[in-house]
Amino acid sequence: MSVRMSVTFGDHLIQFVQAVDIVDEHIKDSILGEIKQYLDREMGVKFFTLSVETAIEGSDGGKVRGLRTTDWHLGGDRHITALQDSQGRYLGQVSLAFDQNQPLWIVSDPSGEELRNSERYRDLWSKTSSEIIPKYVKKNDQ
Numbered sequence: 001m002s003v004r005m006s007v008t009f010g011d012h013l014i015q016f017v018q019a020v021d022i023v024d025e026h027i028k029d030s031i032l033g034e035i036k037q038y039l040d041r042e043m044g045v046k047f048f049t050l051s052v053e054t055a056i057e058g059s060d061g062g063k064v065r066g067l068r069t070t071d072w073h074l075g076g077d078r079h080i081t082a083l084q085d086s087q088g089r090y091l092g093q094v095s096l097a098f099d100q101n102q103p104l105w106i107v108s109d110p111s112g113e114e115l116r117n118s119e120r121y122r123d124l125w126s127k128t129s130s131e132i133i134p135k136y137v138k139k140n141d142q
Contacts, residue, residue, distance in 0.1 A: 009038050056082055067098060090134045102126040
């Protein structure tokens with residue numbers, strides 16, 4: 001007896017990515033539109049960004065690892081930021097997740113207040129040490 005599993009939007013997206021090499025601007029924008037609609041409809045997501053690793057100029061003139069938002073970006077300004085400062089502290093929670101290659105579910109600790117008002121955080125997903133989780137900074141607050 002075979003069990004038929006339902007095919008999700010993510011399954012279709014993975015199949016598409018594995019099958020297609022180059023698409024024109026219209027197809028790319030159409031796919032992004034479908035993803036936006038899905039995230040809004042299924043999860044109520046109104047804002048997301050997709051960032052890729054890039055090399056940026058550090059304070060000493062050398063190159064350092066950073067992240068830049070791509071054109072697959074919904075809402076807000078695009079950003080380029082270093083992963084860490086010169087002392088090795090992460091410059092954002094996204095930088096931490098990217099560098100550690102770990103999904104994070106950050107909550108304020110212990111009060112449950114908004115992330116931007118908290119000084120302490122806890123990771124409920126990967127159990128990342130609270131000591132290395134940087135303060136939440138909303139990009140347009142900088």
